[in-house]
Amino acid sequence: MSRVLRNRGSFSTQVQQSVMAATQALNYMPNRIAGTLASMTSDLVGIIVPSVGNAAMPDVLAGALGILEERGVQSIIGATNFDPLQEERLIDELLSWRPRGILLAGIEHTERVKNILKNSRTRVVELMDTDGAGIQAVVGFSHRQAGRKSAEHLLEKNYRRIGYVGHSISTDLRAGKRLDGFRSALTDNGIALAAEEVGTRYNSSFEAGRNGLANLLNNGTKLDAVYFSSDNLAIGAYFYCLEKGISVPGDLALFGFNGLAISGLIPHPLSTIRSPRNLIGQTGARLLLEETPQVQVVDLGFELIEGSTS
Amino acid sequence: MSRVLRNRGSFSTQVQQSVMAATQALNYMPNRIAGTLASMTSDLVGIIVPSVGNAAMPDVLAGALGILEERGVQSIIGATNFDPLQEERLIDELLSWRPRGILLAGIEHTERVKNILKNSRTRVVELMDTDGAGIQAVVGFSHRQAGRKSAEHLLEKNYRRIGYVGHSISTDLRAGKRLDGFRSALTDNGIALAAEEVGTRYNSSFEAGRNGLANLLNNGTKLDAVYFSSDNLAIGAYFYCLEKGISVPGDLALFGFNGLAISGLIPHPLSTIRSPRNLIGQTGARLLLEETPQVQVVDLGFELIEGSTS
């Protein structure tokens, strides 16, 4: 009987015994589909990310999954490949599973998605980005501020001829916001980006960084620092410098974003910005499961790591 | 009415019109929980991996998710953290959702898991590892062979004093199999591993490789090559060599495993073994969805990449 299996309501030990025996004998396996339908509350949450491979995501996912699994909730994970329409499709399908909540990477979505989500009573927590209005709760940090901070650091260090190398900026909106912030800090100090290079078709970000820097340098503009849309690009570029005998940071300073483990272990630890990715995932998951739905934004900030490439 | 919504059975355009109108007006959203319960067939699959951050996993996941999403099936993903009991727990919970199938990383599971899965009629595809008996279908390659091949390569190159640096070998069974294969090839040639170092408590594999190599070298054993349990370890060690002025491969050869993008871009492209991770994910997903359940093992092989660290 349902009561003993779920340990709710009241029953005698005697009944418990026999029920236990029966479930063992019959090899009983609960059916959550039926349970969820009957109770109208599920232990499912949806998680939608741009891509499971995207440098920052594994940490965020690991953080969220950790919390979710320990509370016995299952996660349906979907990847949008940075395509808003794919996101819309995934959310539609997700909603048809009546999840307890949805964890979304980023705060940019199609209008339809925003409306649907606002009108549905599933909890929604948006992750990673606090630059803009969220649907219900958002947990992350300001990419615009991260960009600004990066520029300010470079300016303090007296770099003036600064270039940018990015990767798929039209689709990676967060990278776009960082660049915006970076640019505006430069503008505030009366200088402009000396050159920029945005490659889109590379096999890896390392390659994008490497080739991006090569192109930038071959264009003839004289640069003393380059800002990259992420650590991986910066690392690819760093190796290019090693290979070409470009002294870092003497000839050229390099600045990344993400604060990946490897960035601290290359011969010149990379100057970069690290965000609390795992914590963002954890916090998002906790918020999602919280009893009291609360409209709020949790800014977990970021940290500038001064390595030796700047 | 159900027939027009799912475009099955027969109905007139007139009825179709009115149903469409009604769904629009009422903002109808299908309920797959109810649908699944009624039809007793679901569009859910479960995916269980050791960790979403584990170097090889994002590619496998991306491959699998790609196929799965394009066929409109949702994925419940769980991470075991290399803990067989956690895997057992996850599988129990997964099964209660009556998934269409389960994708499992690896072929080592608790006896209970194997029995449950054999007796359930959910499709099971085990990924990554073909060294041993699978439950139903397995897609991957032989880690033992990969290890052998690595050793043979090093021996051909005339390295004789060979060390090993690994990371969490007791939990990462696949790494253990590679080491086994590596060892046996060495033994076949009458030599033994000169030294080995297995660190477990590092923040990252890069660090494990770096410190592992440092320890190995400090122990005084003279080595001319080191085999690492993965590229990340080897890369961490490579940077250590750069820093200490150890010439690679002159003083010391380095050999990794995985064939990550970054490994090909460091100043000395890493000698390593690359497996078709994305393809393994794709193939696994396809097999899982196939109509005709077929007991089989699909060995997708691997490729030895001769870089310049050996």
Added chain:
DNA sequence: ATGAAAGCGCTAACAC
């Protein structure tokens, strides 16, 4: 071509 009805395996509410 279409309406009606019987479940799917549970949970929650109600009676005793």
Added chain:
DNA sequence: GTGTTAGCGCTTTCAT
């Protein structure tokens, strides 16, 4: 403390 029953929102089958 324990047995019973009415749904949950669909799919499927059976009449019509």
